[in-house]
Amino acid sequence: MTRAAIIVCWVMAIGLALFLIIPLLVIAAASFSPTPVFDLPLTGASTRWYGRIGRLDGFWPSLLLSLQIALLSTVISLVCGTLAAIAIARGKLPGAGIFATALVSPLMMPGLVLGIALLQGFRAVGFTAPWATLLVAHLVITLPYVARTMISGLARFDFTLIEAARTLGCSYPGSVLRVMVPALAPSFLIAGIFSFLASFDNYPVSIFLADVRTKTLPIRMLQYIEEAPDPTLAALSTLILAGTVILLFVSDRVVGLHRMAGTSD
Amino acid sequence: MSESSPHLVVRGVSKRYGPTTVLDHIDLTIRRGELVTLLGPSGCGKTTLLRAIAGLAQPDTGKVELAGRDITHVPPHKRNVGVVFQSYALFPHLTVAGNVAFGLKVRGMARREIDVAVDRALSLVKLGHLASRRISALSGGQQQRVAxxxxxxxxxxxxxxxxxxxxxxxxxxxEMQVELRRLLQEVKATAIFVTHDQDEALTMSDRVAVMNKGRIEQLAEPRELYLRPASLFALNFVGLSTRISGTVLSADNGKVDVETKVGRLSALGNFQAGSPVIVAARPEQLRIGGEDETNSASGRVRSVVFQGSRTLVEVDAGAGESLLAELSGRDGAIPGVHDEIRLSWPVAETFAFPMEAQA
Known part of the structure; x- marks a missing residue:
């Protein structure tokens, strides 16, 4: 590569990284703003907006609902998605490729389309309980993340490892637990994190299924910003951001992000 | 238990996958401390037989006994076998020592004893210094040793x-073939190798079982297998040979005279007059020149292949038959391509086999 080309690529890499990170820094800064209207330059710092998060109208039920739905749909997706991925990855299922595409297809669907389709579909079969419909809808959102990650993780998994463990004195279920689960731990973790985050911040699907008493956090947040746009929302966003960073940091400590990204061993 | 008593006994083991018979009434008895190779082409059933012994494949019929115990219906984790897989199947989430300790931990051995056993096993394969390495940091040869x-x-x-x-x-x-054999003899292990590599089989084993189509064609010591192949398949699969088809003219007490397109040849074998046979000899038995009391045939040299310590000479004997001679470096003159030469070989090293449809 010529020198000029290298410089262009470097500028691109650094520029894009800044482009992605600066909005996050701005919202973090805004959350500490002493005045209700965020203004640069900063004239001091205040944490009073953080104190107000808990007093937002309907905040706690929405947070609880979002956490419940995200956790439950992730756990269910991990179990069901992994079993389905095993069937596909072992390759003996006729038409495995078609099933794999079908499992991953919601990823390529616009959320709005998915939301309307689910709403109409649920209505048609008379399934209208808001909490349950939300959970099922979020399974549709999270399953593709799990399926995609687990299919590629399992494709690289050598099932001879299970046979090796068995001949070394491990029962079949023991071999799965002692060998397959730890060997696939990075895949499980990355599938779980993506699935959880996809569910936790989903708006376009949830909006069609929520009702007055069953509002997920993203829906509630959009409502706040329409009603009273003060730094409380920035504080909440910063907390969510911090939570995500901690989640990723801990995962990195546990299995290593380089293994999660599959870039090296 | 004495050295010569049966240690592993496979009796009448058969296995079918759908319409395919993979193992066809296999009988095999292995003594304690013996190194045996299952040799054959892919699809001959050798790996399935190994898996049946390991408990990873359940035979349809027959019995497997190990160390005086009927293990036919014992699951793999209670068989006390050790398997080294082609892919090594090392656990990627464990270190070298962690992999070696795996089977001992599962057996509930005390930590101190595990450490001692792991050290001993790793020093046997000369990998003591890599105990805390990750598997992915090892070369193929090192991974093989960990396995x-x-x-x-x-x-x-x-x-x-x-x-x-x-x-x-x-x-x-x-290198590993020689080292592995020495190591296994040192720890007095009983071992079965599955391979399609004849050199590996001849180098490593006390006895070799040549397998074909789910059957053992011949079970013999490497030397006997090479010098006295029991079937055309065994002859073809292990080593090179000259093969000429013909018809038995007369038979006399384990010896037959055979009419072939390159002339009349004598061979060892029991056949009735008129039987179609293949007459065969190992290439190192063929010598340039004619002598009495020997088989001989002549032809034009088609190719000369120099292989270091030996030179392979292929001779077109006419009528679609060819002769293969292996000349050692001490044999003097090596003929050139297109030379007309006469080759001869002893009758005692010539064998007749029944003509097989596929040969």
């Missing part, structure tokens, strides 16, 4: 090698 150490550490009643050396490059493989 071996892991299998040996549990002190199995029998060690099973499924094409365990085939992933190594040629030079390393040949």
């Amino acid at each position: 071996l150490a892991r299998a040996i550490a549990v002190e199995p009643d029998v060690l099973l090698f499924d094409e365990a050396l085939s992933a190594l490059d040629r030079k390393l493989r040949e």
Whole structure:
């Protein structure tokens, strides 16, 4: 590569990284703003907006609902998605490729389309309980993340490892637990994190299924910003951001992000 | 138990996958401390037989006994076998020592004893200094040794090698063959190798079982297998040979005279007059020139291949038959391509086999 080309690529890499990170820094800064209207330059710092998060109208039920739905749909997706991925990855299922595409297809669907389709579909079969419909809808959102990650993780998994463990004195279920689960731990973790985050911040699907008493956090947040746009929302966003960073940091400590990204061993 | 008593007994084991018979009433008895190779082309059933012994494949009929115990219906984790897989199947989430310790931990051995056993197994394969390495940081040859150490550490009643050396490059493989044999004899292991590599089979084993189509065609010591192949398949699969088809003219007490397109030849074998046969000899038995009391044939040299310590000469004997001679460096003059030469070989080293449809 010529020198000029290298410089262009470097500028691109650094520029894009800044482009992605600066909005996050701005919202973090805004959350500490002493005045209700965020203004640069900063004239001091205040944490009073953080104190107000808990007093937002309907905040706690929405947070609880979002956490419940995200956790439950992730756990269910991990179990069901992994079993389905095993069937596909072992390759003996006729038409495995078609099933794999079908499992991953919601990823390529616009959320709005998915939301309307689910709403109409649920209505048609008379399934209208808001909490349950939300959970099922979020399974549709999270399953593709799990399926995609687990299919590629399992494709690289050598099932001879299970046979090796068995001949070394491990029962079949023991071999799965002692060998397959730890060997696939990075895949499980990355599938779980993506699935959880996809569910936790989903708006376009949830909006069609929520009702007055069953509002997920993203829906509630959009409502706040329409009603009273003060730094409380920035504080909440910063907390969510911090939570995500901690989640990723801990995962990195546990299995290593380089293994999660599959870039090296 | 004495050295010569049966240690592993396979009796009448059959296995079918759908319409295909993979194992066809296999009988095999292995003594304690013996190194036996199952040799054959892919699809001959050798790996399935190994898996049946390991408990990873359930035979349809027959029995497997190991160390005086009927293990036919015992699951693999209670068989006390050690398997070295072709892919090594090392656990990527564990270190070298973690892999070797796996079988011992599962057996509930005390930590101190595990450490001792792991050290011993790793020093046997000369990898003591890499105990805390990650598996992915090892070379292919080192991974192979870890797999071996892991299998040996549990002190199995029998060690099973499924094409365990085939992933190594040629030079390393040949070194490992010799080293592995020495190591297994040192720890007095009973072992079965599965391979399609005849050199590996001849180098490593006390006895070789040549397998074809789910059957054992011949079970013999390497030397006997090479010098006295029991079937045309065994002859073809192990080593090179000259093969000429013909018809038996007369038979006399284990010896037959055969009319072939290159002339009349004598061979060892029991056949009735008129039987179609293949007459065969090993290439190193063929010599340039004619002598009395020997078989001989002449033709034009088609190719000369120099292979270091030996030179292979292929002779077109006419009528679609060819002769293969192996001349050692001490044999003097090597003929040139297109030379007309006469080759002769002793009757006592010439064998007749029944003509097979596929040959």
